[in-house]
Amino acid sequence: xxxxxxxxxxxxxxxxxxxxxxxxSGGVASWASALKLSRMLPGQKxxxxxxxxLIEDEDxxxxxxxxxxxxxxxxxxxxxxxxxxxxxxxxxxxxxxRVAKCSMRLKQEPCRKWVEDSFxxxxxxxxVGIDWxxxxxxxxxxxxxxxxxxxxxxxxxxxxxxxxxxxxxxEFAIARPRLYDLGFIHNNCxxxxxxxxxxxxxxxxxxxxxxxxxxxxxxQQFRDKIGNQQVGILRExxxxxxxxxxxxxxxxxxxxxxxxxxxxxxxCFFSPxx
Numbered sequence: 416x417x418x419x420x421x422x423x424x425x426x427x428x429x430x431x432x433x434x435x436x437x438x439x440s441g442g443v444a445s446w447a448s449a450l451k452l453s454r455m456l457p458g459q460k461x462x463x464x465x466x467x468x469l470i471e472d473e474d475x476x477x478x479x480x481x482x483x484x485x486x487x488x489x490x491x492x493x494x495x496x497x498x499x500x501x502x503x504x505x506x507x508x509x510x511x512x513r514v515a516k517c518s519m520r521l522k523q524e525p526c527r528k529w530v531e532d533s534f535x536x537x538x539x540x541x542x543v544g545i546d547w548x549x550x551x552x553x554x555x556x557x558x559x560x561x562x563x564x565x566x567x568x569x570x571x572x573x574x575x576x577x578x579x580x581x582x583x584x585x586e587f588a589i590a591r592p593r594l595y596d597l598g599f600i601h602n603n604c605x606x607x608x609x610x611x612x613x614x615x616x617x618x619x620x621x622x623x624x625x626x627x628x629x630x631x632x633x634x635q636q637f638r639d640k641i642g643n644q645q646v647g648i649l650r651e652x653x654x655x656x657x658x659x660x661x662x663x664x665x666x667x668x669x670x671x672x673x674x675x676x677x678x679x680x681x682x683c684f685f686s687p688x689x
Contacts, residue, residue, distance in 0.1 A: 427564060429456060429571070432540040436530060437568075439463035439483075439491070441475040442602045443591065445544030446482040447580035448568040452542055453486050455571065460488045464529065466522040467495040472605040474593040485587045496525045500604065501633040508641045512648060515610055527560075536562040543567055547574045597622050609648055613665070616649060620666055631662035 429435075435456065437449040453461055463483055483491040500517035504510045507520075530541065541560055545552055546569040557565045569575040575583075584591060592602040598618050599606050606619045607630055620627040638644050638661070647659040 427540075429540065429566060432538055432564070434462070434534050434539040435459060435542060436462045436464055436534065436539065437542045438526065438544065439465045439479070440544060440603060441465065441471065441479055441592065442544060443580050443584060443595070444546060444569065444577070446478075446486075447575055447583050448542055448544040449482075449486050449489065450583055451571075451575060452568040453489065455568065458488065460490065461486060463489050463491045464526055465491065465493050466525050467493055468517065468521045468604050469495060469497075469499045470605050470607060472592070472594055472602065475602055475605075478589070478592045478602070481589045485589070492529070494525050494529055496521045500607070500609065501630075501637065504609075504637050505640055510609055510637060510646060510648065512610055512650070515608075517609060530563065536564070539563060541565045544569065546570065546576055546580075548576070611648070613649055613651075616662065616665060627662070627666065631666060634662050 429452075435452060437445060437452065439445050439449060449461055449463055453459070463479075463486070465479060479491060479493075483489055498506070498521065500521065503517045503520045507516055509516055530539070541563050543553075543556055543565060545556075545567045550567070550570055553565070553567050553570070569580070581591070594602045594606055597606075599615065601608075605626055606615065606623060607626070608615065616627070619630075634647055638646060645659055647661050649660040649662065649665055650657055651660050652658075
């Protein structure tokens with residue numbers, strides 16, 4: 416579906432909504448979405464909703480504050496479910512590379528509850544930070560957020576790509592989140608993700624060895640608690656057989672695994688119905 420077709424199918428346009436809530440993940444795209452939205456609707460108040468997983472990189476909080484300061488009429492809102500991803504894995508006795516329970520419990524559900532407790536879908540728009548390269552995801556996100564209307568500001572009017580978002584950062588002399596400069600593909604969960612591949616965990620081990628060690632410890636605690644040593648995040652295939660590689664083993668082997676990134680990005684703020 417082309418953007419113009421999507422716009423024609425919307426019953427309401429941006430200007431028809433009184434309340435605007437941006438899913439403020441801590442990444443550059445979500446920040447740029449909020450900035451562009453504020454320019455498209457000058458004078459309109461914008462809520463910047465951030466859900467804290469309690470394992471974020473310290474620099475993420477700096478970026479949230481710096482970014483919110485330059486968005487006119489914005490209010491930064493921080494919420495937290497109270498658990499970390501590993502707490503969720505242990506409580507639900509479940510960890511899977513494809514189904515991120517942590518995303519559901521710590522971001523999607525708390526954000527949905529916060530919006531539903533305070534805002535009516537008839538006059539409230541939700542905004543997500545996807546650009547033209549992810550545009551095909553928008554329809555699924557809209558279904559997941561129904562009956563709220565969802566927009567992707569970066570895909571409205573003149574499209575902003577990653578380069579344009581970084582140009583906007585430079586306009587305000589805001590430093591990029593440091594995880595980007597270290598090679599990570601997103602600025603969430605301190606570089607950790609249960610959907611990440613070996614490349615990302617290699618980066619985590621290289622740049623944040625203590626942080627990596629804590630995740631390896633929690634993974635082993637999880638395996639011990641559920642009584643199954645054949646569960647975990649990383650996998651490899653040898654002789655046609657697929658097996659789990661623990662974070663501890665990955666480190667002990669000197670990261671000598673095929674470094675293939677198995678996911679393209681973090682979609683924590685997006686609905687599981689997408």
